[in-house]
Amino acid sequence: MTATSPVRIFCGADRSQQLAFRVLAHSIERHTSRPVEIRLIDNGDAPMPADPRHAPYTEFSFARFAIPAMCGHAGKAIYMDSDMLVFADIGELWDSPLDDAKIAIEVGSRDQETRGRHAAVMLLDCARLDWKVADIVAGLGERYDYNALMAIDPLLQPGEMQERIPAGWNDLDRYEAGRTRNLHYTEIRTQPWVYAGHPHGDLWVRELRGMLDEGDIEPEEIRAEVEAGYARPSLLVELALEPAPAGGRGTEALQALDREYGFVAHRKLLARFAERKKAIARWRRDEATRARPWLGWWYALVYRYRYGKGE
Incomplete structure (x- = not known):
């Protein structure tokens, strides 16, 4: 790849995370001067296991394994979940040295309290990853279980995944000025588009407000997400697209408004988990x-x- 080649980013998301994906993409583009190609991916091309024990938790769980093939098994690519917000130049992650590693993950990400989240941000050497989605899915229940697969380890030899991405590119539900390059909203019930009260939710709402101001998203598009049940009704109040309730725009008033509307965070995803x-x-x-x-x-x-x- 040449110095002017775009930074290739693949983001896993289902329909409920379309708004989150757009906000993430905006934050990536806003913090870099490099050309970027940002693509949303899902399980569309992946076969589904017959055994329900190995069924994916989300509609994009298996999509990451198709990335090397999507890139023609050439060059590099970044994988990210969509429930994130970037505060630094993605070029820093892109330039992380792979050397003899096939996959780079964040320094210290293996030691985070929430196990398995290290694979939510990866730099992939597509030329050296001969992944075939059908073969990988077929290995469930025989060579590895679902949770092990999501950690990526069964697909690699020791040393082929290394901590080489600078710390701060996968901070789980925390924001520290000067350190956090990418904030990962991991808890689905408190993600800022479905919950008014995340301690760092204002950062996400501010990014969305900036998109409105710049004309990168229309109010009607946000209303559509609320009407579809993918975003909380109180988000419209925070964005001044609807008048504030009698209690004002404080957290408790916003949460009360969502309860009044009968809003349930990730209702369809929770139903998927239950099924x-x-x-x-x-x-x-x-x-x-x-x-x-x-x-x-x-x-x-x-x-x-x-x-x-x-x-």
């Missing part, structure tokens, strides 16, 4: 019945007690 859990229970019931058919009535009774009738 996944139910499918796994159904699979275990059927497997247990095949192994001990004389106890099938008991396994069915336990399933109905926990999940109700219908299957």
Whole structure:
């Protein structure tokens, strides 16, 4: 790749994170003078496992494994989740030396309290990653389980993933001026587009407000996200697109407004989690019945007690 080649960034997101993706992309572009190509990816091209125990938690969980192929197995690429906000030049991450590593992650990210989040920000050497999504998904349950796969380790040899990205490029739900280059809003129930009260949510709202001021997003587009249930109603008040309630624009008043509207953060994603859990229970019931058919009535009774009738 040449010095003028664009920084290639792939962001995992489903429909509920379209607004978050746009805000992230804006923050990336605002802090760099380099040409960037930012692309949203999902599980569209990935096969789905037949075994529900290995089904993806999100609609983009497997998408990251397609990135090297999308790049023609040439050059570099950055992977990021979409629930993030950037405060520094992405070129610093892009220029991190890979040397003999195939993947670079943030320095110290393995030691963070929330395990497994190190793979949310990666610099990939696409020329050296011969990943094939279908083969990787097929390995679930045989060569590794879902959580291990999401940590990437089973796909690499020791030393092929190294901590080479400067610290601050994957700060989990914390912001420290002078250190934080990328703020990762990891807790889905408190992400600022669905919850008024995240300690650093004002930073995200400020970025979105800047997009409105610059004409990079229209008020109607934000209203559409609220109407679809992907963003909280109180966000319109914070952005002065709707009048403040009687209680003002304080956190408690905004949260009360969301409750009044019956808003539930990530309602559809939580329903997906619940359905996944139910499918796994159904699979275990059927497997247990095949192994001990004389106890099938008991396994069915336990399933109905926990999940109700219908299957």
